[in-house]
Amino acid sequence: SGAGDIVYVLPGHTESISTADFFTNLVAGTQIISAGRPGASNNPTFTWTATTSTFLLDVADVVLSGLTFDLGGANAVVAPITVTGAGCAIVGCHIIAGTSAALESTTCVTVSTAAHNFSFAANRMSATGGAVTTAMVSVAAAVARCSIVGNRFFTTQSAATTGVIAVGAAATELDIGWN
Numbered sequence: 403s404g405a406g407d408i409v410y411v412l413p414g415h416t417e418s419i420s421t422a423d424f425f426t427n428l429v430a431g432t433q434i435i436s437a438g439r440p441g442a443s444n445n446p447t448f449t450w451t452a453t454t455s456t457f458l459l460d461v462a463d464v465v466l467s468g469l470t471f472d473l474g475g476a477n478a479v480v481a482p483i484t485v486t487g488a489g490c491a492i493v494g495c496h497i498i499a500g501t502s503a504a505l506e507s508t509t510c511v512t513v514s515t516a517a518h519n520f521s522f523a524a525n526r527m528s529a530t531g532g533a534v535t536t537a538m539v540s541v542a543a544a545v546a547r548c549s550i551v552g553n554r555f556f557t558t559q560s561a562a563t564t565g566v567i568a569v570g571a572a573a574t575e576l577d578i579g580w581n
Contacts, residue, residue, distance in 0.1 A: 404431045404463075411446035411469065413438035418475070419448055419455045419482070430461040430487070436468030440496035440526065449475040450482045450507070457482060459517075463489040473507035474500035474533060484512045491521040499557070500533025508536045509568075515543040523549065528556040537568035541576065549577040 411434060438445035447470040448457070455476070459466075464487060473482045483492070492511065500506025510527065513520050522539060529535045538555055541548055555566045567578060 404429070406431050408433045408435060410435055410437050413442070413444040413446065415446040417448050418451045419457055420451045422454050422456050423458045423460075424455060425457060428459075428461055428464060431463045433465040433467065434469065435465070438468065440468055440470055440494060445470045445496070447472055450479045451475040453478050453480060455479060455482065456484060459483070459485040459487050459490040462487045465491045465493065466495060467493045468495060470496045470498070472498045473510055474498055474502075474505040477504050477506060479507040481509055481512050482507050483510065484514055485517040485520050486514050488516060488518045489520075490517065491523070492525060493521065494524045497525060497527045499527060499529035499535045499538060501530055503532045503534060506533035506535060509540045510535060510537070511539045513539070513541045513543065513545055513548055516545070517543070517548065518546045519548075520545065521549045522553065523551050525553045526556070527553065530556070538566045540568045540570060541573050542570050544571045545573050547575045548573055550581065551577060551579045553581045555581060
């Protein structure tokens with residue numbers, strides 16, 4: 403743990419996220435980096451396939467970069483990506499919230515307790531085909547120095563949507579800009 407492991411994920415790689423805390427062996431300081439290009443049909447893709455499937459960033463300093471996350475492989479995936487580790491980052495990824503009202507995620511990325519210094523930057527998030535997402539990014543706890551900058555959000559809003567970025571707690575030094 404904390405040794406600075408780097409995992410390069412090659413183009414064409416696909417993986418199904420099918421259980422809660424799918425990457426239980428994730429260690430602090432790990433970087434999971436795509437060797438592909440987000441948006442390309444062969445970019446490394448992780449697809450959530452059960453409503454309870456989750457990818458927990460629950461250890462410090464984990465970086466996810468350049469990957470494609472398809473959260474719409476099952477209907478109403480509740481909290482597909484939850485961050486509780488300090489210093490984690492999701493950078494330059496393509497996150498698909500859903501492709502229809504039958505295949506969607508309710509809250510895509512949840513920033514929760516102890517996720518201080520979390521960075522969510524230069525990502526592309528989309529919800530298409532009538533998918534209704536409660537929030538693309540939800541700051542759900544009083545975290546410090548969370549940064550949500552330079553992202554592109556493509557979504558269909560509805561009366562049930564609370565916001566593309568929802569802040570539901572008294573976060574300090576929260577930086578939301580250039581989205």
